[in-house]
Amino acid sequence: MANQYGSTRLGTLIADARDDARRAVETLRAVLAEAGLALPSLGEDWQEGWFTGTVLVDLGRARPDVVRGIAELLGDGLAARAQQRS
Numbered sequence: 001m002a003n004q005y006g007s008t009r010l011g012t013l014i015a016d017a018r019d020d021a022r023r024a025v026e027t028l029r030a031v032l033a034e035a036g037l038a039l040p041s042l043g044e045d046w047q048e049g050w051f052t053g054t055v056l057v058d059l060g061r062a063r064p065d066v067v068r069g070i071a072e073l074l075g076d077g078l079a080a081r082a083q084q085r086s
Contacts, residue, residue, distance in 0.1 A: 010053060017055035018044060024057055037069045 021044045032038055041060020062070075 013053050014055065017053065021045075021055045021057050028057075032070070032073075035069065035073050037066055037073065039066065039070075 025042055025044060029038075029042055032042075039060050039062050041058065041062075043058055043060065045056040045058040
């Protein structure tokens with residue numbers, strides 16, 4: 001089956017990995033938006049994949065206040081999870 005990365009097995013693996021990375025980026029972007037946060041450079045790392053078969057997500061650059069907001073959001077989520085489990 002041919003795809004945009006060629007008809008090789010590696011091309012198919014990379015296409016699947018890129019789709020997975022794209023979905024992960026969309027999910028994170030949506031959650032951050034609900035919290036009023038954004039990572040402007042969030043996206044797929046197009047440099048990776050061909051040599052390792054692993055596609056990475058580039059979280060990009062962010063202002064310190066955005067990073068603090070993300071840390072607070074994660075901390076709140078972890079606290080809520082711990083409270084649910086107890």
